[in-house]
Amino acid sequence: MALAEALAELETLLGDRLDTSKGARDQHGRNETWFPFSPPDAVAYPTSTEEVSQIVKICAAHDVPITPYGTGTSLEGHAVPVRGGVSLDLMKMDRVVEVLAEDMQVRVQPGVTRVALNENLRATGLFFPVDPGANASLGGMAATRASGTTTVGYGSMRDNVAALEVVLADGRIIRTGSRAKKSSAGYDLTALMLGSEGTLGIITELTLRLHGQPEAISSAVCAFDTLEAAVETVQMTIQMGIPMARIEFVDDLTAQIFNEANGTDFPAKPHLMIEFHGSESGVAEASERFGEVVAEMGGADFQWATTTEDRNKLWKMRHGAYPATIAHRPGCMGLVTDICVPISRLAEAVAATKRDIIEAGLIGPVVGHVGDGNFHSVLLLDPEDKDEFKRAKKVAAKMAERALEMQGTVTGEHGIGMGKTGYMRDEHGAGWDVMGQIKRALDPQNILNPGKLVEQDE
């Protein structure tokens, strides 16, 4: 790595949009969870695809690592520049390039956040559905193949990105996909880039699929005596083909945490939070049929949120679960787990996880996108207590092993980053070597987000 030469050339290109100040470097060396602080040597703020390409060419010429950075909200240390070099902050590329309302698509730069996009779209009658909770950048959401509460109804980033513009490790700019709804024209490079976490290329533009704002929306929350009853309700609802826009599970401890944070008075029981989108009569029918399932499964305290205000309150509470959970144990840090199993095994997986947490003497509420079989526990840890951290890592490892035994995945939506590389061999077998082969073919110098996702030569 010839860092000094690279930085000099980058400064010529970018002027004061290359920042080597301690403040900028510190900010881009931190992460949301427990990964060690590791600052870059400089932060670059490109404003165009052409500039990203030039930056990559300079870095490639001098063997300097590049780690893309969006809102910094990822949970597996994706954006931490563990080998130094340049943190490529894409948040100045934040333009909604073109709304293609007739085709229900939009072209955006990677630094547009999902909230900003939906604000921009409000008057069009369209919206972008993928909602991971955090107000993440769309580039980052694509790079980690994000999903969230609405995935059961609208799909994940895998399903809602039509095309990408990507800068490769040698500075070439490619366009993957097209504006057509489908294609059989060769290898699916769009899908390959989604979830590649900046290790194969840097996303510089996205063409996203939009959906019509639903005519009617109805949300509800209801309590169950057991988590099995709650999960079985979800299974039955899916089997019956009742179309859901969201269905979330929160455990008894999360219900308590909601009460602490929001002044609500949910019973200390497992709950489901559900939302239906559609026509007035479609939503009414779905709500009614769902109500019958809940009644059959012994659900109680059924509360419908029909006004926009009540609905917003409900989902704000759900999306605020992470900070509320952190606040539950003052001064703690969170270790967030993220497994996804076949629905038929979900109740068993959640129950076993809760047992593991209790047996390890930890505090860890469980929430889940149960319609997808995906759930998280936030393990609340004293940053000074090394043994607690060790026990938490053990619980996380047990969850991952169980997910694989059940033919699920060790990460439903948070990605690999640094946190999950240790499980990749178990999940993918020789498939992980194939990922390495693809990485070496497209980034032989290993300059794009090194230290993440694939096996690393040290």
Place this chain on the structure above:
Amino acid sequence: MALAEALAELETLLGDRLDTSKGARDQHGRNETWFPFSPPDAVAYPTSTEEVSQIVKICAAHDVPITPYGTGTSLEGHAVPVRGGVSLDLMKMDRVVEVLAEDMQVRVQPGVTRVALNENLRATGLFFPVDPGANASLGGMAATRASGTTTVGYGSMRDNVAALEVVLADGRIIRTGSRAKKSSAGYDLTALMLGSEGTLGIITELTLRLHGQPEAISSAVCAFDTLEAAVETVQMTIQMGIPMARIEFVDDLTAQIFNEANGTDFPAKPHLMIEFHGSESGVAEASERFGEVVAEMGGADFQWATTTEDRNKLWKMRHGAYPATIAHRPGCMGLVTDICVPISRLAEAVAATKRDIIEAGLIGPVVGHVGDGNFHSVLLLDPEDKDEFKRAKKVAAKMAERALEMQGTVTGEHGIGMGKTGYMRDEHGAGWDVMGQIKRALDPQNILNPGKLVEQDE
């Protein structure tokens, strides 16, 4: 290539499941359309994944090409072994391995056809929706990323394959994906294999997503005065969020061809064929709202097919469009085109195509999966008339260029094979080089289906 040694070793492995007879070789050298006959040196009929792996290892050791073969129904010469070697016929691997009804999934071997699968599933209340018309093998449908009439409602193979087992070019067996509904665990190798046309690996098992058999189904056909009115009806229906299971366009000539083949009496006008799936009331609502759109657009001769028998007749007619079209000009061969454009450009693309066909003095009815922006013309050609063939290729090229001008794709669902490689540079630019890089990384000897999809060293 050390063919003799390879065949001797393959015979030891497979016994009489290695067939070098002229009959078998001829059968596996033919194709459905206009590509020249090119037989393999032998046909291998494996019965297990392990055997496929052994075959690939033998072929790799002796540098012998392997071309996977399913039902032979692909339209771009995918299964033609243009460089000889072994045709790998997977149709003896035709077991439904495991129905996972609770998770709405099924594991199948690649030689199971879609009709056979749905017969097998009938009693479960579940079905597999992807329907390209031909009774293709599911392995072949995955390898070409097939779609068809139900894609507007249920998605394509891209959306309905959860996991794959694949034998790579060196005989390694990998499992891609998992049984979880979603995952962020690294590069999406499942998506990479879907549509790779046997050039990156041989699919030996698939885990497919199933859907509940709808409680109610309703189909209809209606005529329009202009193709613009028909296409605009589709656009409005999508914009209104009316959920459709299928929506097909047939032009005036196809309506006539239907009459010739089926004794029907459709007016010689553009038609839409539509189907709704859902609950009784959901289907009734969708039908009513669609009826209102049709009325507004001046649609007429609206006929509902509510009985199963009438519905089957309707879709049998639609799926029989290809043979019926061929029969329209006795002794002809068909050159089938397949472009997909943004919906907003669809009417324009279809109208321009019809003009091109007429100006070239050709006969070519147009049908389309209009909900996806995808349409085909079958150009009916006298096999002896070289000039006609030349004019047809020119029309096809013009369609492809127009698709790209409109930011669509040169193939919505038929794939590249040999027929579309000439358009790949225009569609993908440097992205086509990336496909070549991936191909060389995973199949450095170029033994898996050589001559297809990626750029070839000659």
